[in-house]
Amino acid sequence: MxxxxxxxxxNQQDAFARSLVKSGRYSSLSSVLQQGLELLRQKTEAETVETEALRxxxxxxxxxxxxxxxxxxxRIDAMIERKRWSV
Structure with a gap:
């Protein structure tokens, strides 16, 4: 729906969106904005997951x-030494 x-x-955003349509990458301005919102949604969800993992x-x-x-x-020195010998 x-x-x-x-x-x-x-003006800059409009020109960019229209250039994407003109170049054939998207079929319409609506498609450009939908893709932008989808990327923002994915980024926001990823940040939420990362924040929860850090918490x-x-x-x-x-x-x-x-x-x-x-x-x-x-411990760090020992880890570095182990890495040095495993290479």
Missing amino acids: SVKSSISLT ELLQRRLKDPMISTTEMES
Whole structure:
């Protein structure tokens, strides 16, 4: 189902959208705007998923025991050494 809507574009946005139609990449201005909104929807959903994943990671990290800076540096050095020998 389609919904008709009135929108305002800047001159630059209008020129760009019309150039996409003129070049044959899209069949109409409506198609250009629909694709733009779809990409924005996908980006927004991906950001939501990423934000939730980061939130969960932070919660897990806060529940885990903390280690000292010295211990972390030691672990990083050991990881680098393992990588060096595995190449």
